[in-house]
Structures are given as structure tokens and as C-alpha cells.
Amino acid sequence: MTGTTWDTIFGGDVGNVFKGQFGFVLARDYDATKPLTNFTPFDTLTGDWSTTLLTTDGFVGLGYFDENGLEFTPTLQTADTKAWQSRQKLLTDITEDSEAAMFTAIERTNLIEALETNLPFAAMSAMGTAGYQYTKPAVTVPIHRQIVFGSIYAAPEGISAWARIYSNAIMVKPDKLVMNAKTEAQGKLNFEALPDSLSGFAVRTLREGPGWRARGGTTGTPGTPTATAGAAGVATLAFTAPTTKNGPFTYKVYADASPTPVTTGNVAVGGTAANPVLTVSSQAAGSHTYKVQAVGSNLSASAMTPASNSVTVS
Incomplete structure (x- = not known):
């Protein structure tokens, strides 16, 4: 028998290492008119952070944190069913599945003080306001927030970004506030993620950025299409899909020597994933040739x- 060496089955890839080198937390008071169902903090075209986060999306940045950054603590508790006739567990059920996030703010701002005291952001005066003050409520109730946690890593292939969204969160554990000459006044805050019936989730994690997309690799060129004339103004193209790992693929069709692809609405995809068939409609009568370009799930385009x-075409 012929064996193999450990490195052929190890499967490690240094490109998948991620460090939270830099990051931020954005928050806003819970807004039922802005559910986060399909929300993304990223620009879907470039993979960079969206330019609308601090404007039309209405989030505010919570400033500097201490060097420990962000910490997420999952809690998974179970209950076992046992029987007299067996020494093994018969069933295991999950009785709790929750998550909390913690960070320590080192800026003493109106936003941090609102979080510490369970006050709405809108109730706080602006920084630098003459006579600035805030009062702890006589009856404290949790103020619900929507939170975006973000982190980036300068990977060899480019910036890789990571984000986690709490669609409905409350601050559950403020830490002590210390005023002394040695350490800045810190705001250590813990947030618990709760289900949000409007968004349909409690915790969502997203990955983006050029470094992340590079993990999908380049997109291979599809096989040369075989064209067939169909009904009036219609041609079908059969070909083999790329074998690269970054599927599923979308396709662009170029007629003759045109550098502009056929309008997406005039290209219908059929066949199978391995052997797609594209039906191209609204074609001018006459002789045509066609080229196909594949676009991977990481938006990498093939030749x-x-x-x-x-x-x-008739």
C-alpha cells in the first residue's frame, strides 16, 4: 500500500487567518421603521464599508475602545434525558442559545453615558453644550438598540472585513466608573442580543472586502458556447461552466464584436449548474456569434x- 504525507491531508491555509487589528461599533436607538432584514454595512459593489452608515442609515460611532477590542461570549446550555435502563444519555435538548458582546470605551461622550444610564441617544444633549446634564431615570427600563460591530484585518491579499449585527440589543451590565489620575474614565459595557420579529434574526455575521473576495479565487473561463437559432429573435447558447471554486456563477453574453453585454433582462438561464443553457432574446435578424463571460460569487469576472x-437569427 502507498501512504501519503500529513501535509496533503492537513488542509491548512494561512490566508484564512484573521486578526481583529482595527474596528468600531456603531449603534442607533431601535427603529421599527428600519428593520435590518436585508441590511448590510458593506457596499455591495466594492466590498468596502457603506458610505451611508453614518448618514441615511442613522448609526453613530462609539469612539475609541481600550486595546482589548471586542469580545463576544456565546452561552449554550443543554438538558439531558436519561433512563434507568441506560448509562448513556438518550436525548440532549438545547435550553439556551444566547450571545453577549462586551467592549470598554475610553472616550467619555454623551453616547457612552446614554448607554451606561439606559437613556435614548435622542435624549442626550450634544457634546460641548453649555449646562450639559443627564439624569438617571427613577424607573430604569431597557433601551433597545441596533448595533453594528466591525473589524478589519490587513491580509496579504487585501483588506478583509468582518461585521456582526445585533438587530435588537439591550445593555445588560454596566461596569463601575472610576475617576483617577492613572487611568482614563472607562465605560465597560455588555450587550445582549435579542430576537427581532421585524428583522427575523438576533445575530448575523457578514464578511466582505477585497481580501475576503480574493479567498474565492479567480473565475475560470467557461467552455466555448455552441449557438442554436430558436424562435424569432432568439438564440440559445450551451456551454460548460467554470470548474473554479467560487460559484455559483452568473453570466454575461456578448453578441458579435460588441464590448457591451446583452441586457440582463434578455438573457434567461437554464440547463444545469455544470452545463448551463442561456436563452438570448430580442436579437436582430441576421448572422451572429456569441461570447460568454462568467462572474463568480466573489464578483471575480472570467475572460x-x-x-x-x-x-x-430570424
């Missing part, structure tokens, strides 16, 4: 295929 055989 165009060679031109198909020529077909005559």
Missing part, C-alpha cells in the same frame, strides 16, 4: 470565451 459558431 470571455472564444466566439461561438455563427447562427442565423
